[in-house]
Amino acid sequence: MQVEELKNVSVELIETAEAAYLTTIGQDGYPHTRAMLNLRNRQQYPNQVHLFTQHQDDLMIYFSTNTSSNKIRQVESNPRVCVYYCHPEQFHGLMLSGEIEIVHDSEIRKALWNEGWERYYPDGPDDPDHMVLRLYPKLATSWYRASRFEFSLEDV
Amino acid sequence: MQVEELKNVSVELIETAEAAYLTTIGQDGYPHTRAMLNLRNRQQYPNQVHLFTQHQDDLMIYFSTNTSSNKIRQVESNPRVCVYYCHPEQFHGLMLSGEIEIVHDSEIRKALWNEGWERYYPDGPDDPDHMVLRLYPKLATSWYRASRFEFSLEDV
Numbered sequence: 470m471q472v473e474e475l476k477n478v479s480v481e482l483i484e485t486a487e488a489a490y491l492t493t494i495g496q497d498g499y500p501h502t503r504a505m506l507n508l509r510n511r512q513q514y515p516n517q518v519h520l521f522t523q524h525q526d527d528l529m530i531y532f533s534t535n536t537s538s539n540k541i542r543q544v545e546s547n548p549r550v551c552v553y554y555c556h557p558e559q560f561h562g563l564m565l566s567g568e569i570e571i572v573h574d575s576e577i578r579k580a581l582w583n584e585g586w587e588r589y590y591p592d593g594p595d596d597p598d599h600m601v602l603r604l605y606p607k608l609a610t611s612w613y614r615a616s617r618f619e620f621s622l623e624d625v
Numbered sequence: 626m627q628v629e630e631l632k633n634v635s636v637e638l639i640e641t642a643e644a645a646y647l648t649t650i651g652q653d654g655y656p657h658t659r660a661m662l663n664l665r666n667r668q669q670y671p672n673q674v675h676l677f678t679q680h681q682d683d684l685m686i687y688f689s690t691n692t693s694s695n696k697i698r699q700v701e702s703n704p705r706v707c708v709y710y711c712h713p714e715q716f717h718g719l720m721l722s723g724e725i726e727i728v729h730d731s732e733i734r735k736a737l738w739n740e741g742w743e744r745y746y747p748d749g750p751d752d753p754d755h756m757v758l759r760l761y762p763k764l765a766t767s768w769y770r771a772s773r774f775e776f777s778l779e780d781v
Contacts, residue, residue, distance in 0.1 A: 488713035492648045492656040499722045500648040500656040502709040503768065553658035557644035566655045612659065 472620045475611050479563050480525050484511045486554040491532065493543040493550050501543060505532050507554070508581060520580055527625040528565055528609065531572075532602040533581050535589070541600060544569050552604060561613055565606035565622075572601040628776045631767050635719050636681050640667045642710040647688065649699035649706050657699060661688050663710070664737060676736055683781040684721055684765065687728075688758040689737050691745070697756060700725050708760060717769055721762035721778075728757040 483489075488504040495501045508514050508531055509521050520531070530552060534540060544550065548568040555562045578594040578601055590596035611618045639645075644660040651657045664670050664687055665677050676687070686708060690696060700706065704724040711718045734750040734757055746752035767774045 488711065490646055490658060490709060490711075492658050492707075494650065494656055499705045500650055500658075500707045501722070501766075502646060502648050502656075502658060502707050502720055503766075504709075504711050504713055504716075504718050549655045551648075551656045551658050553646060553660075555644065555646075555660050557660055560660075562660050564658055566657070610657075610659075 470613070470616070470618060475609075475613070475618055475620055476526065476528075478561075478613055479528065479609060479611055482554050482556065482561055482563050483507070483509045483528065483530070486510065486556065489530070489532070490553040490555075491540065491550060492553070493540050494547045495539075495543050496546055501539070502553075503540070505534070505552075508533065514583065516583070517581060527622055528606050530565070530604050530606075531577070531581055532604075533578075533586075534600055534602060536598045536600040541571070544571070544602065550604065552606070560615070562611070564610040565604065565608075566610075567604055567607040567622075569602050569604045572603045574601070577601050577603075626769070626772075626774060631765075631769070631774055631776055632682065632684070634717075634769055635684065635765060635767055638710050638712065638717055638719050639663070639665045639684065639686070642666065642712065645686070645688070646709040646711075647696065647706060648709070649696050650703045651695075651699050652702055657695070658709075659696070661690070661708075664689065670739065672739070673737060683778055684762050686721070686760050686762075687733070687737055688760075689734075689742075690756055690758060692754045692756040697727070700727070700758065706760065708762070716771070718767070720766040721760065721764075722766075723760055723763040723778075725758050725760045728759045730757070733757050733759075 489507040492502040550569045551566040582594040590599040645663040648658040707722040738750040746755040
């Protein structure tokens, strides 16, 4: 299968998966996985779609999370992560891996913001407990049609 | 919330989640996540339910997989893993972590075996490419009703 076709099915999966599973490596030496809001899901986050239209090729992703969460302490000490998307009933999976960054940019915090998040971040997008993470993945692994494929996303 | 109640909702999640997400740490230093058949799902695997009735307290889990897979090489070099279960629409998640073991026991391979798996393992349960992994988790992290809980499973 051609990388271009794999990328297309990967983008489709990212844009429809119900959640994104982010795994960090803890200071305890164990991997730590948790579900995250999948801000690239077009149906769940229609107001954010425009943020990703330039990233159909590099598969860049954002997460909004709590500054006080364990995952922030973990990525500060080890930025190597993977993010997994899946439609289990179709045996279709995608793992993106690379080094995640903390993004200090009020414009991005505002662009990712959704109505109702005041419940988590009372002071709005710039609440000190609201933090944005960004991953430009280096490597993608795709499970599709009973096969496993790897493709590089470096130098895209 | 009491540990006993958390365990009950955790068992319910394990027994109904569509897939189990297993994360290993690769020799490359990155976490690697993939969906696995959730053999504790009672509806999908009714013939295996009896294998787990003694394990409602310690949350022991089995995986069937290919001996030739990357994950086997990874757990041989680093057995520290986590397994994540999720009902994303309910914001209910469970992470189990500990050191996974390779199980060389023909009886267990046969007990886990399902009709149709000849497609993956032509020689049946004892096909050299069929391997069983077992995790007795040490630590559980539960996301339930908008809170995060941790509880130990050591010395259960």
